[in-house]
Structures are given as structure tokens and as C-alpha cells.
Amino acid sequence: MRLRAILLAFLGLMAINGYGQKTAPSLSGGIIRFIAKSGQEKEIQVGKACGDLWVSPDETVIAFISIEKGSPPKPPYDLDNPFIEESAIYVAKRSEDFRPVRVALEPVIIDGRRSLVFRQPSLSPDLKILYFSVPYTMTSWKLMSASLQNGHVKSISDADDYCVIWGGTDSGDLLAVARTNEYDPTLRGYYPGYPYFLMTNSGAKTRLENKEDLPFDQFVDQWSRHRGGACSLSDFGKH
Amino acid sequence: MLVGIYHAIGSILSGGSPNGGWDPNVPWDVPWDPDLGVPAVYVSVGEGVGVYVPVPEDQDCEKQLSPYEVDFVKQHYDDSVSLGSLANIPDTWVLGWAAEESDYGGHSKTAAIRRNPNNYFSWHGAGDAKCPPGANHSLGCFSSFYSAGAITLFSTFDNFHYGDLTAHVQTAFILADQFGNGALPAQAFSALEQAGYNSDSNYGNKVSDHIDVVASIEKCLKSKGELK
Numbered sequence: 001m002r003l004r005a006i007l008l009a010f011l012g013l014m015a016i017n018g019y020g021q022k023t024a025p026s027l028s029g030g031i032i033r034f035i036a037k038s039g040q041e042k043e044i045q046v047g048k049a050c051g052d053l054w055v056s057p058d059e060t061v062i063a064f065i066s067i068e069k070g071s072p073p074k075p076p077y078d079l080d081n082p083f084i085e086e087s088a089i090y091v092a093k094r095s096e097d098f099r100p101v102r103v104a105l106e107p108v109i110i111d112g113r114r115s116l117v118f119r120q121p122s123l124s125p126d127l128k129i130l131y132f133s134v135p136y137t138m139t140s141w142k143l144m145s146a147s148l149q150n151g152h153v154k155s156i157s158d159a160d161d162y163c164v165i166w167g168g169t170d171s172g173d174l175l176a177v178a179r180t181n182e183y184d185p186t187l188r189g190y191y192p193g194y195p196y197f198l199m200t201n202s203g204a205k206t207r208l209e210n211k212e213d214l215p216f217d218q219f220v221d222q223w224s225r226h227r228g229g230a231c232s233l234s235d236f237g238k239h
Numbered sequence: 240m241l242v243g244i245y246h247a248i249g250s251i252l253s254g255g256s257p258n259g260g261w262d263p264n265v266p267w268d269v270p271w272d273p274d275l276g277v278p279a280v281y282v283s284v285g286e287g288v289g290v291y292v293p294v295p296e297d298q299d300c301e302k303q304l305s306p307y308e309v310d311f312v313k314q315h316y317d318d319s320v321s322l323g324s325l326a327n328i329p330d331t332w333v334l335g336w337a338a339e340e341s342d343y344g345g346h347s348k349t350a351a352i353r354r355n356p357n358n359y360f361s362w363h364g365a366g367d368a369k370c371p372p373g374a375n376h377s378l379g380c381f382s383s384f385y386s387a388g389a390i391t392l393f394s395t396f397d398n399f400h401y402g403d404l405t406a407h408v409q410t411a412f413i414l415a416d417q418f419g420n421g422a423l424p425a426q427a428f429s430a431l432e433q434a435g436y437n438s439d440s441n442y443g444n445k446v447s448d449h450i451d452v453v454a455s456i457e458k459c460l461k462s463k464g465e466l467k
Contacts, residue, residue: 071396077389079365079379083396085406113400113435119377133377138397138410139340139361139437141377158438160363160377177375179361181439184347186305189452190445191342192361192437193349194375213348215373236376 025062025098027053027235032064034098044100046090054122057166057230060094063121063130086116089132091123091148103130105146105153110136120234123148125166129201131174133159139192140179145201156203160194161216161233168229174199175208175223175231177216300459311343312456315359316466318385326392326411328418328427331457333388335450336360336428357381360391361437399434410436424450 025034030049036042044050048066055062070082089105092098107116113136120133120141128148133141143159146152162176175198182193196219197205210219220231284290301309315334323330337359342350344359351361355370355378366379367386374380381387392411399408401416413434417427429443439445460466 073365074395076367077393078396079367079390079394080396081365083364111435111438113398113405115398117398135363135377135398137435137437138363138391138399141363160375179437180349182342182347182349184342186307186346189339189448191339191347191350192439193342193347194351194354195349210348215354216375217373234376 024055024059025053036097044092044098046100052120053235055232056123057232061091061123061127062098063089063091063123065089065118065121084117087118089118089121108134108144110134110142122164124164125171131164143176157199157205163220163231163233165229165231168227170198170227171229175220300462304456307343307346308452309456311338312453312460315384318388322388322392327415331450331454332414332424334453336446338449338453339446351375351378355380357383357387359384359387362387362391364394364396366390401434
């Protein structure tokens, strides 16, 4: 455990170059910037605005979406900026100077509704599985996976926010927030809750106690401290 | 103390009534015994015979209800009336729906509204307020109950499928269409679920249960003059 902590600290230091400049790719205003091998700051070009940037814990690989089709906000009720109607997922590796590679995905049909909206991409530690979300209802998103070896896509579980664990005792599993039917004994009824889970790629879920009532990002940090490894969340909503 | 038919039976046996002359036209829901000056309901005990049944203090309608539920109705009744009027649906539909989605404003710690302020409808779209650190990224944050209700009801930023319509269908349109066609709450919210609001096949019944709860609270509070 201590060795892993030292390794993660080392990886964190490696992310800072000799001039104190952070080298991890970052997202702002729909543009992803990174420090190229030449030392120059560059932008990733995919011809569209980008969003949902995920950077692997060791910062060697990133995944993000491009907004292929979107509607501008129309106040007072339509406020998403923009409302994403179609998106695509890209993966890029530091070893290739973050050259973006588009992942071919077919439209997803869930409950009879077709969607071309893919959100929150990330990769398994062995880089063989792409995870992503599909906003299939207005109260819950669906976590999906796609094999980067054979293209097989499958549904895992409902999940509104999630991350893939890299390293530690649960490496390759996922931490997720998922809508669930909860029973409130004092109010004698069921209501939808959004508790936290440890999930496997097959969708097997173990509910996690959140004794300190932490927000998900802090819960993930705490989990990593106790169990080792790291779990990067998408830089979300800054498209 | 149990509800007892005591005072009024004595009045009837003595040829009188709590009103000083029994009137068979006295409505059932008279909330007050004028003789005793206590909360009471009028109950028929046989053909042409009725009595006032005092409601003991511990059976005051509000005291039978959870304070969380009562406070929730008191706080959001006016907004629900406004939103219901705009959307052409009963205010109890708005209030019961919000009660279900928010667990009466975040009574339990896993309710979405605990992380995303004023998101009473678990709306996975942008709200009108900036979210605080720690908010769930896929849900919006709102400045008030009213704004959450208005955006949830009238936003077209969705992928609903309803009848021949695919995408950009307001929830208000779906619910008003259901209501206008005589659907019960369970049917209307089941239709909303199937359109793509969520994936809980029992959703209509759950929301309907909460609509019943808030309706009974509204009735209680109105009988006490606390709601108009």
C-alpha cells in the first residue's frame, strides 16, 4: 500500500515539468490543450467543440467527446449550453502526442429510444475497454462499455457519475453513483436515491456506505486513500 | 384517547343535538363541534341519525402526519398551484411528483436534492443556478422550487418519445394530455415514465401514492385554514 502511495506521488510529480507548468491535458471553452513532446502547448483538433475530458491517473491517455450536433440554449427553460444531440468519443495517448483517434460507435437503443449521445468516456487500466454513459432518461444515465478489441458494446448499469479504478485492490472495477429505489421508513414510502456503488464490468454492484455523507468526488478520493489506486472523474460540463 | 361518540349521543338521547336541534342536512365534514368548541366530524350512525364525533387533540389531522411531509406541502403549495395552472394539471400532481423525486425535499441523505440544490424533480439537464462543489455532474441545480418545476415541465431539451413525437417533448405536454384525457395520476406518470422520464415500471403508482399523501395534507391544512 505504501509503495503504491509513493508511486502515485511520483506520478503526480512527473505531471509537473521543470518549469512548474502542469502538463496534464486540460479542457476549457470546448478546447483541449496539452504540452506536446516539443514542449509547446498545443490544441487537439477534431473540428468540433470538445467536452467531458477524462485523464487517466498516470496521465498517459485521455478520452473525451466531441459535440457533433447540439442546440443552443433557449431561456428560460432550455438552458443546456449546448444541449447535446449527437456526440462522438475520442481517445488519445501521450506516446502519440495525443493524436485523437475516434472510436466507432453505433447508435444505442435503450427502452426503444435511439441515442447518439455518448458522455463521460474513460478507459480500463489495460486500455482494452472503453466506458461511457448514455443519457437515456431525464433522471438517470446508462453506463455502457465497448471492447476496443472486438467492438462489442454492452450495458452495465444505470450510473450518473462514475470512474474506473486504476491500481489498488479493486483495479479495473468502477465506483459509481446510481439511481436506486430506496425505502424511507419514517415516511413509509419509496423514493429514488442516488447512493454509491462498487461495480464490476459485468454490472455486479456492491453498495458502499457513505458514513461521512461525502460528495462523490470526495468519496472517490477517500476510497483511493484507503484501498489504493486512483479513480479519475471526467472534467464534466465545461464544453 | 380514542374517538368516542359520547357528547352527541347524549344530546340525541335527550332530544337535542350539539347544534341545539339536529339537522339532517348538516354536512359530514363540519370540522368543529359548536357546543364543545373542539374539532369534530359529523358522522351518520343510522338512517336519519347523526352525531358529532369530537376529534381528540392527538387526532388532529396535522398531528397524524409526518412534520416533514406537512412542511413540504406548506412550503411548496403556492408554487405548485402556479405551476399546475401553467401546465394545465392539478397542483397535487406537481407537489406529489416533487415529493417522490426529492423525498420531501431531501429527507433522506441519498436524495438527489441533497447534492444538487432545489433539484426537486431529479432533472438531468441544466438548471438556472450554478452547482456547488460536490454536486452530481449530470443533474442541474436550481434557484428555487418554482424554477425547478418550470424547467422540468417546460424544457424541450430531452429525448422523450410520446405518441408520434420523438424528442423535444415537454413533460407538461405529456401530463396535460394525460390529464385532459381523464387519466388517473398513476396512468399519467406511467406514461411519463414510458416517454423517457425514467425507467421504473412502477413509477406511476409511486407518484400516485405521494399525490394521495399531499392531497390529504392539503385537505387537512385547508380545513384548519392554513392553506387557501
